Amino acid sequence: MQHFALTIIGRDRPGIVSQVTEILFQGGFNIADSSCSILGGQFSMILIISNPAIATKEEFSDTFKPLEESNLSVYIRTLKPGGEIRTELEGDLCIISVYGADKPGIVYQVAKELGDRHINITDLNTKLIGGQQNPVYVMMLEAMLPADTEIETVENWMAELKQKLQVDISVRSLAVMEL
Amino acid sequence: MAVKEVLIYPDSRLKENCAPIIDFDASAQQLLHDLVDTMVAAGHSVGIAAPQIGELRRAAVVDVSNSKLGKKQENHGLLQMVNPEIIETEGSQIVREGCMSVPDYTGNVTRSESIVVQFTDQNQQLQVIRTAGFEAVAIQHELDHLSGLLFLDRVSSLKTDLFRRKQK
Numbered sequence: 001m002q003h004f005a006l007t008i009i010g011r012d013r014p015g016i017v018s019q020v021t022e023i024l025f026q027g028g029f030n031i032a033d034s035s036c037s038i039l040g041g042q043f044s045m046i047l048i049i050s051n052p053a054i055a056t057k058e059e060f061s062d063t064f065k066p067l068e069e070s071n072l073s074v075y076i077r078t079l080k081p082g083g084e085i086r087t088e089l090e091g092d093l094c095i096i097s098v099y100g101a102d103k104p105g106i107v108y109q110v111a112k113e114l115g116d117r118h119i120n121i122t123d124l125n126t127k128l129i130g131g132q133q134n135p136v137y138v139m140m141l142e143a144m145l146p147a148d149t150e151i152e153t154v155e156n157w158m159a160e161l162k163q164k165l166q167v168d169i170s171v172r173s174l175a176v177m178e179l
Numbered sequence: 180m181a182v183k184e185v186l187i188y189p190d191s192r193l194k195e196n197c198a199p200i201i202d203f204d205a206s207a208q209q210l211l212h213d214l215v216d217t218m219v220a221a222g223h224s225v226g227i228a229a230p231q232i233g234e235l236r237r238a239a240v241v242d243v244s245n246s247k248l249g250k251k252q253e254n255h256g257l258l259q260m261v262n263p264e265i266i267e268t269e270g271s272q273i274v275r276e277g278c279m280s281v282p283d284y285t286g287n288v289t290r291s292e293s294i295v296v297q298f299t300d301q302n303q304q305l306q307v308i309r310t311a312g313f314e315a316v317a318i319q320h321e322l323d324h325l326s327g328l329l330f331l332d333r334v335s336s337l338k339t340d341l342f343r344r345k346q347k
Contacts, residue, residue, distance in 0.1 A: 093275070175248050176275045176285055177313065179226055179320045179330075 003032065003050045003084035004057060008064075010072035012043040020045060020067065027063050028053060032084055048084050089120060091144045093174040094151055096158065100167025102128060102135040109165060110139065113157050120144045137167075142174065181213045182220040183232035185279050190233075193280055194327040197235045199262050203303050207238065211259045211301050214240040224279055225249060226317045228324030231280050237262045239321035243314045252312045263298035263322055265291075266307070274316050276330045286334035290316045 008020055017036065024031060024047075034047040054060055057076045064074040098110055107126060114121060123142040130136035145154065151173050158169040186193055200207050210229060218227040218240055226241035242257040243249025270292030277285040293311035296318055300306050310318065320330060 174275055175313070176277060177248065177316055177320075178224070178277045179279070179317055 001050045001052055002055045003048055003079045005077040005079060006045070006047045006049050007075040007077070008045040008047075008067065008072050009042050010067075010070075012038050012041055016043050016072065017045070019070070020072075023063055023067070024049060027051065027060060029060075033086075048079070050084070089122065089144045091146045091149075092151070093122070093142055093176060094145055094154060095172055095174050096139075096141050096143065096154070097170045098139040098141075098167055099136060100165065102137040103165070103167075106137050106165060106167060107139060109161060110141070110158075110169075113161060114143055117149070119146070119149065119154075181209070181216050183213050183217045185217065185221060185227070185231050186233055188281050188329065190280075192230055192233055192235060193324070193329065195230060195235050196327050197230055197237045197325045199237050200299075203261065203299065207236070207261060208301070210234055210236060210238050211240065211261070214238060215257070215259065218242065221279060225313075226321045227279070228321040230324050230327070237325045239263060239318075239325060241314065241317045241321055243317055246313070249313045249317070252314065253310075254314045255308055255310060258298075258308075258318070259301040260296070260298035260318075260321075261300070263296055263318070263325070265294050265319065265322060266297050267295035267309075269293045272312075272316070273335065276316070276320060278320070278330050280324075281329055281331060284331075286330060288320075288330050288333045289335040290319050290333075294318065296322075 008016075010016065021031070029049045029051045032048045032050060034045065036043070036045040038044075051060070057078050061076055067074050096110065098106060100106070111121065121141050121143050124139070125141070126137065126139040128135055129138055145151065151171060155171045158171050162169045213232060214227050214229065217232055218224045221227070225243045225246045226239065228239040229236050238261050240257065240259050243252075243254045244256045268291035271289050272292045273287050273289050275285050276288045292315065293309065294315045295307060295309045297305065297307045323329070323333070
């Protein structure tokens with residue numbers, strides 16, 4: 001079955017989720033996977049959807065017109081076959097917390113340390129907190145460490161970065177207990 | 180060996196409140212055997228509760244001593260528990276749990292850091308043990324099954340909750 005990625009974003013207000021999902025429900029869509037959150041003042045929705053009767057986005061893109069009319073931006077991406085299936089990731093999860101006085105490049109430099117070593121970031125959240133006088137940048141990320149990468153090794157990389165960026169960084173393993 | 184099939188949600192038996200075992204008879208003994216055999220056969224599993232194999236009776240087994248996480252901590256090895264009850268709890272910890280009966284999903288759950296659990300063991304002796312860390316989490320998870328609770332009922336925070344709470 002053809003799957004699509006649907007992204008919707010707009011000024012947060014009550015009723016967005018029901019407005020979007022009503023259209024999906026009426027149109028016979030399945031929501032296979034989704035994540036929705038408030039970013040700044042914007043409510044953002046990312047959904048993987050499918051409909052047994054629909055093969056191309058042209059067949060249904062018009063059904064979202066009412067959303068555009070109520071100031072929501074809608075973007076549809078057609079997934080390649082199998083694009084809806086999560087890749088099986090092997091390894092141990094770790095959480096990296098980074099926080100400190102706001103400055104350019106915090107996210108990039110931490111991500112680069114991991115990306116250059118082919119370590120997969122599986123989740124990432126950032127937020128600017130504190131007052132206007134002393135803005136503090138907070139970033140939390142989850143990454144999947146391959147079997148040959150020890151958490152101590154990551155701690156060493158981050159210790160260097162901590163010096164360079166003058167921020168606080170902590171690394172800890174996230175125990176997933178399969179019970 | 181009696182390895183049983185592990186029930187997968189939405190099997191409604193996973194949401195039942197299980198009955199206490201009043202007579203510790205041969206069938207109760209057999210149930211403990213089946214639980215141990217099924218837990219061992221499941222490979223990665225560190226515990227299993229009776230409703231997960233379709234028996235709506237209050238029994239569960241836990242053994243964290245073979246798991247990567249559990250063996251690093253003090254533990255009691257194989258625990259075979261009939262009518263287990265948590266009688267004391269202390270502290271709290273957040274752990275990411277997964278469950279054989281709810282495949283492909285993990286969630287952050289708040290559990291007590293240390294517990295005192297009372298149960299009748301496989302030799303019909305009343306045991307009271309204090310445990311902490313991974314073993315304590317495993318016991319709390321399995322005991323929830325006996326009350327028809329899945330970890331999905333306990334998920335305490337979405338990933339972004341930390342940030343959301345920071346907002347005024």
